[in-house]
Every structure is written in structure tokens, then in C-alpha cells.
Amino acid sequence: MRNLDITTLRSFVAVADSGGVTRAAGFLNLTQSAVSMQLKRLEELLGLELLDRTGRTIALTASGEQLLAYARRMVTLNDELITRLTDQAFEGEIVLGVPHDIVYPAIPRVLQQFNAKFPRVKVQLVTANTRNLKDRFERGECDMILTTEPEKMPGAEVLAAIPLVWMGAPGGTAWRKRPVELAQGRSCIFRPIVLSALETAGVEWNVALDSDSDRTIEATVAADLAVMAMLDGTHPPHVEVISHGGALPALPLHFINFYGGEGEGGEVSETLGELLRATFADMTPRARLKAAV
Structure with a gap:
């Protein structure tokens, strides 16, 4: 059974939102190579190309666009759960x-x-x-x-x-x-x-x-x-x-x-x-x- 990792999904969402690995790395406080490695692992796990790297800017493939909606929901649910269980406000x-x-x-x-x-x-x-x-x-x-x-x-x-x-x-x-x-x-x-x-x-x-x-x-x-x-x-x-x-x-x-x-x-x-x-x-x-x- 294959399991998706929230960290890699978070990096994928950040790249899709920012339009590039460099800006996403700055947002996530990670190195550019670390973000690139996470994206590569995600593509290898799914056996799909998620990013179109042929142009001057990174774009999503059809599979990447389909994944993005799920990835957003999974990251949001993860953050909501962590907050609810650990935030001192609760x-x-x-x-x-x-x-x-x-x-x-x-x-x-x-x-x-x-x-x-x-x-x-x-x-x-x-x-x-x-x-x-x-x-x-x-x-x-x-x-x-x-x-x-x-x-x-x-x-x-x-x-x-x-x-x-x-x-x-x-x-x-x-x-x-x-x-x-x-x-x-x-x-x-x-x-x-x-x-x-x-x-x-x-x-x-x-x-x-x-x-x-x-x-x-x-x-x-x-x-x-x-x-x-x-x-x-x-x-x-x-x-x-x-x-x-x-x-x-x-x-x-x-x-x-x-x-x-x-x-x-x-x-x-x-x-x-x-x-x-x-x-x-x-x-x-x-x-x-x-x-x-």
C-alpha cells in the first residue's frame, strides 16, 4: 500500500501556488534542492508527471491539476487536526x-x-x-x-x-x-x-x-x-x-x-x-x- 506524505504534498501545493521551486522553498524555509527532491519522490510514488518543466515557468500537468485539489484538502485537514489537538487555545x-x-x-x-x-x-x-x-x-x-x-x-x-x-x-x-x-x-x-x-x-x-x-x-x-x-x-x-x-x-x-x-x-x-x-x-x-x- 502506498501512502502519501503530507510534507511532500505541502511542497507540491507551495510550488503550484508560487509558480516556482525557488519561491516555494523560501515560503517553506527549505532549500531549493530539498523541495525538488520532495517533488521527485511524489512523482515516483504516483508514477505520474505532475509538473510540466518544458517552459520558462513550472506548470501543472493534467495529473498535477487533479492532485492539487486533493493535496490542498489533505494539508488543510492535517493542519486543522494538529491545531485542534495541540493549540493552547483549545x-x-x-x-x-x-x-x-x-x-x-x-x-x-x-x-x-x-x-x-x-x-x-x-x-x-x-x-x-x-x-x-x-x-x-x-x-x-x-x-x-x-x-x-x-x-x-x-x-x-x-x-x-x-x-x-x-x-x-x-x-x-x-x-x-x-x-x-x-x-x-x-x-x-x-x-x-x-x-x-x-x-x-x-x-x-x-x-x-x-x-x-x-x-x-x-x-x-x-x-x-x-x-x-x-x-x-x-x-x-x-x-x-x-x-x-x-x-x-x-x-x-x-x-x-x-x-x-x-x-x-x-x-x-x-x-x-x-x-x-x-x-x-x-x-x-x-x-x-x-x-x-
Whole structure:
């Protein structure tokens, strides 16, 4: 298998652009003989004449003209890759805050795609409840945050509008019991909304446990000892959406709001913002998002 060398292609492009080996050598900071040798090796590798040397100036042959377009693209791609991987402009750290309940399934995908584009930039992921994240953002401890809130907030961009739904154990019956046992974190922003919905619907309830540990709450629900509310499509595999047929009250839409997406962080921050927008947009039908916003 024959492999083209970027250095020889760069010399070929320089000769084609400058119209001569001497000027190309000066541009490349090489000797004239070095450039001539690279061109000769390139022609020998391809088995083609790339330059017409019969005139007073060097011209491209038909094969040389065909190669030139490819050579430009290969040199440009090489330089872009080297810059992206080594340029200090693409080094550093971004602190991204995300509520626990919307980390999956979206955020791992975003982090993977971002790392492929900027492998030298570290994304420090901070997970906490919405209130905590907003406090951290105000103090400058996070560059960007996502929140789950019941409305679009000033200074925020809506990425998705997703309904709250009731979650329970797969095939469980806890939702049928009265009073219904509720497992919702004490600091969870959904908790007052869920309690208000139950009160309005006249459904009796008890607090099954008083905790802010997501794992503890999920384990309680997965054991069919309680129910909880989560955003549709963000639940772990050991719980499922309850088909309650109206036995539990309907819950409202919630917004995934984005703070810090309009900052001046340059290409790196803009790319992370675009990945977040694209990923969460897939979770909300366009018509529903447009109507909600």
C-alpha cells in the first residue's frame, strides 16, 4: 500500500501556488534542492508527471491539476487536526452543572461528542439540585448550568419542555394504595408541585422517606414501596412510567433551562452549548417546545 506524505504534498501545493521551486522553498524555509527532491519522490510514488518543466515557468500537468485539489484538502485537514489537538487555545476546563435527574441519558452522549472535538479541554461535571446549581452559577462556580424548572426563567434559554410523570416499580402496585406513599427528595424542585397536585386531586399521601439521596429514593421506588415523579424519558431502568389511568393526578410540563449559553467563551463553549441544545431538543417534539416557549 502506498501512502502519501503530507510534507511532500505541502511542497507540491507551495510550488503550484508560487509558480516556482525557488519561491516555494523560501515560503517553506527549505532549500531549493530539498523541495525538488520532495517533488521527485511524489512523482515516483504516483508514477505520474505532475509538473510540466518544458517552459520558462513550472506548470501543472493534467495529473498535477487533479492532485492539487486533493493535496490542498489533505494539508488543510492535517493542519486543522494538529491545531485542534495541540493549540493552547483549545486547552482548559469548563464547569458544567446538571441536576441529578437529567444526567441520563443525555449528558454522557454530550461529553463523549465534546471530548472527540476538544480532547484537551476538561469538562468538570457538577451534579446537584436546581437550587444549589443556580446558587453556584451566581457565585461564578459554574460556567454553564442546566436546571429543571416549572417555567422559563429570565436569563435562561429553554432547551426542552418535558412532562412530569409518575414512576414506580416495574409491574408494581404501590400507586394503588391509599394513602399513596411518596418518595421525593426533600430538596427536589418537583416536590411542592407533586404535593400540590395530590392535594388538589384529593389523593391522600404519606412521605415514605425523608432523604435527598437519589439512590435511596430510587431503591425505595424500585422495591415497590413508594412512587415518585420524574421527567419523562430520564428515568433509570429499574423503574417505569406508571399507567395509572387517572388514579393519580396529571402533572405539568417542566422546562430544562440553560444558563451561561450566551457567554463569551469562544468556540469551545459555543460547541458545548450546541451539543446540549441538539441533544435535549431530541427529547421534546418541536411543536410542543414551540408552544411551551
